[in-house]
Amino acid sequence: MTARQHPRPSPETVDVWSISLAPAMSPSTRPNDVLSPAEIARAERFVQPKHRQRFITARTALREILGSYLGLPPAAICFRINAHGKPYLDPASAMLQFNLSHSGDWALCAVTTAGEVGVDIERVRPRAQAYRLKVARRFFSAHEYHAINSAGPAGIDSAFFSGWTRKEAYIKCHGKGLAIPLATFTVSIGATTPAALIQSDWNPVDVTQCRLYDLDVPAGYYAALALLNTKPVRICQLNWSVPATSSPE
Numbered sequence: 182m183t184a185r186q187h188p189r190p191s192p193e194t195v196d197v198w199s200i201s202l203a204p205a206m207s208p209s210t211r212p213n214d215v216l217s218p219a220e221i222a223r224a225e226r227f228v229q230p231k232h233r234q235r236f237i238t239a240r241t242a243l244r245e246i247l248g249s250y251l252g253l254p255p256a257a258i259c260f261r262i263n264a265h266g267k268p269y270l271d272p273a274s275a276m277l278q279f280n281l282s283h284s285g286d287w288a289l290c291a292v293t294t295a296g297e298v299g300v301d302i303e304r305v306r307p308r309a310q311a312y313r314l315k316v317a318r319r320f321f322s323a324h325e326y327h328a329i330n331s332a333g334p335a336g337i338d339s340a341f342f343s344g345w346t347r348k349e350a351y352i353k354c355h356g357k358g359l360a361i362p363l364a365t366f367t368v369s370i371g372a373t374t375p376a377a378l379i380q381s382d383w384n385p386v387d388v389t390q391c392r393l394y395d396l397d398v399p400a401g402y403y404a405a406l407a408l409l410n411t412k413p414v415r416i417c418q419l420n421w422s423v424p425a426t427s428s429p430e
């Protein structure tokens with residue numbers, strides 16, 4: 182499915198678009214035709230062409246996807262940015278909430294009118310168990326650290342990355358970055374344990390008001406979504422593909 186089929190945003194659904202950032206999936210459009218001058222300038226600051234192309238593909242896809250919901254050409258999407266860098270649309274844009282994450286060859290874009298949303302995808306880089314535990318001790322809550330430490334060598338990646346992506350999705354949902362100290366809240370740990378926010382000293386009501394969901398992603402990746410909404414919603418995972426042309430339909 183491409184984003185050009187005019188999907189409808191819904192308060193009962195979060196659409197999560199998978200975007201391949203592999204070189205073969207690069208958009209056929211010229212960046213200058215779609216991206217803003219600020220985005221072009223940012224793309225040009227990447228030293229490695231591979232990273233530049235991934236950024237261009239992700240931003241072009243983000244604009245295509247949002248444009249398809251709003252009935253606008255991708256170049257007409259106007260982003261604002263909060264004090265911590267989270268991009269958002271003008272509230273006049275049908276209260277559409279979105280969030281983007283990228284890692285390695287994949288990006289995810291969550292879109293909804295259900296509430297504030299955060300998404301995180303992480304590629305698993307091979308690392309020793311001791312390294313994972315060192316990072317977990319530094320960044321995770323004590324409860325999370327003990328759960329990761331108990332997972333053993335076979336379970337450490339599942340424990341670590343399920344926790345990492347759930348935590349990142351939570352802070353991205355609030356859009357405050359590391360202004361939310363990572364050890365002040367606790368998420369469930371382990372890919373076979375349902376995603377949940379267990380406790381938040383930072384904002385205790387989030388335990389009932391913020392829902393976490395794990396996402397289906399290719400092998401070697403983990404991903405999670407956070408949504409500020411008291412009711413459960415349907416997560417609809419979709420694939421974005423390069424449109425033949427970037428002109429409006």
Ligand SMILES: CC(C)(COP(=O)(O)OP(=O)(O)OC[C@H]1O[C@@H](n2cnc3c(N)ncnc32)[C@H](O)[C@@H]1OP(=O)(O)O)[C@@H](O)C(=O)NCCC(=O)NCCS
Nearest residue numbers: 265266267268281282283301320345348353356357358359
């Ligand atoms: C943005 C942030 C919240 C996540 O960064 P990240 O995981 O490296 O990057 P992701 O690919 O998931 O997300 C980047 C995208 O999120 C969006 N974004 C930027 N700032 C954001 C914010 N404060 N809140 C939500 N989304 C944000 C942007 O669309 C950005 O895309 P862009 O780079 O094309 O502009 C980063 O500022 C941060 O603070 N990371 C914490 C890292 C950490 O120590 N994590 C510990 C794990 S528990």
